[in-house]
Amino acid sequence: MIEREVSLRRLSGIVHFDAGYLSKIRSGFRTPSADLARKLDEALEADGALVALAPKTRGSIGRTSNVERARPYPGVPHEEDDDMERRRLLQALAALGITVSPAMEALQQIHGSVDRALGRTEENHLDEWEETVAEYGYSYMLLPPQRLMRDLAVDLVAVQQITARGGDERLSASWSRVTSGLSLLMAKTLCNMGEPRMARDWWASAQLAADASGDAELSLRVSSERLIRDIYEDRSPSVILQKANVALERGPRTPSRGLASLHSVRAQVLALDGRAPEAASDLQTIEEIAQRLPASATDVRSTDKWSEDRLHYTAAWVHAYAGDRGPLDKSVADAGAVLPANDPRTRAQLALLRASGHVRAGDVTEGVRLAHTVYEAQPAEHRTTLVSSLARKVTDAVPAQHRRNPGVTAYVELVASGSPGSSA
Known part of the structure; x- marks a missing residue:
């Protein structure tokens, strides 16, 4: 645009796309479709350079969705739509007692500009968000559910706004993992607060995001976490066991935290149903899986991981329902020895x-x-x-x-x- 001395408003008139949307593309907040890249390339006489930069996964040139045809300019979301979504999110936070002042919004805008000036990309933010999910895994057991729910709500809004900007599509799987992790924690937190119906949608979102990430182990883990909650909510043991078996059949057999967690579901349900020998067999399977996992996957400092205390917890459950006092007391003591003191x-x-x-x-x-x-x-x-x-x-x-x-x-x-x- 600088070389051709073309203003944003003039370019908008040439390609028939909203100037505000083009501004976001220029600033790196939006990724153009192949069709828009072709029009920009022609308007700016870029000799194919802009077409070559357009992601190939955005769809073929000239193809327009029904949603796009409903907009003033094909392929362009209304600026009003973005503002309306933002207002809805702010209203939702306000309903939870979380207020975002104009001063805080202004600071966020300034911070975004500083980031762009420093060349800080979404990939840098992704690293931080993955760390945030891991930290939540630890604080989940320490913070009261009401407090955790509010923190999660704020972070889920932030992640939604980041992913809505349509950044580097190569990172979409990673952002799906982050979304799944936060949604999973929200579902578990709502269950802790006695709100299983509200949690239902978050379970679905966590599973959908996990599946979209392509991370089979994460998908297994989300499935198992939901089934564990079903146990505590007194769902039918036979139904829970059937769902666990289906998940095991569909998932990978490679030793993983998700696989261990699913066998934990089986062990607990079988013990609850009075099938002690079968529960003991699954407990043995969990121990074998845990022995084959790397140390980083069994770190007790994060409940996001299959940690040693969870192995002992499952053993305590099995022994409790069998009425085996000696093994039960030992499992409880073993778990207590590795748990954080402030849990x-x-x-x-x-x-x-x-x-x-x-x-x-x-x-x-x-x-x-x-x-x-x-x-x-x-x-x-x-x-x-x-x-x-x-x-x-x-x-x-x-x-x-x-x-x-x-x-x-x-x-x-x-x-x-x-x-x-x-x-x-």
């Missing part, structure tokens, strides 16, 4: 599993006393669906002849109320 929920879940196992082994008084102590001490904001589900499973394990014991009735009232100290 407020996993330790409570393990203690509740231990309590239910002791009840099944015949020690009702001690099992219920332990469960009461653990649940009463759990901060209200960390009494998630998983924690409360395990607390209820302790009472489910109590034999009928012990249901009227004072200690049992006090514990039942505590769990039903969900309020610390309500049974005092």
Whole structure:
């Protein structure tokens, strides 16, 4: 444009594309279609140079979608559409109590200009976002669900805005992984808050993005995470087992975190269904997979990875439902030895599993006393669906002849109320 002394407005008139959209292409925020690249090449007499730079995956020259034909200029989104989408996202954040002031928006615009001046690309941002997803895997167990949900909402809006700009298509698979990771965390967080219906759409988005990324291991992991939540939400064990088997049949057999997680689903469901020998077989399979994974894949510092504590957790679940006190206590101790000291929920879940196992082994008084102590001490904001589900499973394990014991009735009232100290 500088060499040909063509202004943006004049170029817009020549190629019949919106000047605002052309400005975004010039600034690197949009990627032109092959058709637009051809028109720009002709208008600027670039001798094929601009056509050669256009991504080949955007579609063939001259082909126009129904959506594009509905716009004033083929292939060009309305600037108003972008603004409307932005306003909707800001309104959605405001409904969650998250406000973005004009000053903050201005700073973001200035920061974007500085980035472009420094030659900072979407690829640089991608590295940071992948780190962010990994950090969320750790903070997921530490932050109250309500707080985490708000943080995730802000970051999901930011990622949506980045991907909507249509940057380098070679990075689309990577951005799909980031979107899947954040959507997965949002789904799990909403489940923790007791909102399974709201979580349903996020599970679907996480699975869709995982599949779009081409990462088979991630697809397995999303499937297994959803099935694990189905266990805690008391879905039919036979249905969960069937879905796990289908996922195993369709997925790769290469040892991975996703494969280990699916076998964990099987082990837990089989134990829940009273099929202890089969559950033990899957537990053995998990141990074999874990031994073949690299150390980086079993790092306990991130719940995004198949970590050692999750292996012990699954073992504790299997032994709890079998009523095997010795192996159960050892698995709980082994998990506690590798868990972060400040994890407020996993330790409570393990203690509740231990309590239910002791009840099944015949020690009702001690099992219920332990469960009461653990649940009463759990901060209200960390009494998630998983924690409360395990607390209820302790009472489910109590034999009928012990249901009227004072200690049992006090514990039942505590769990039903969900309020610390309500049974005092």
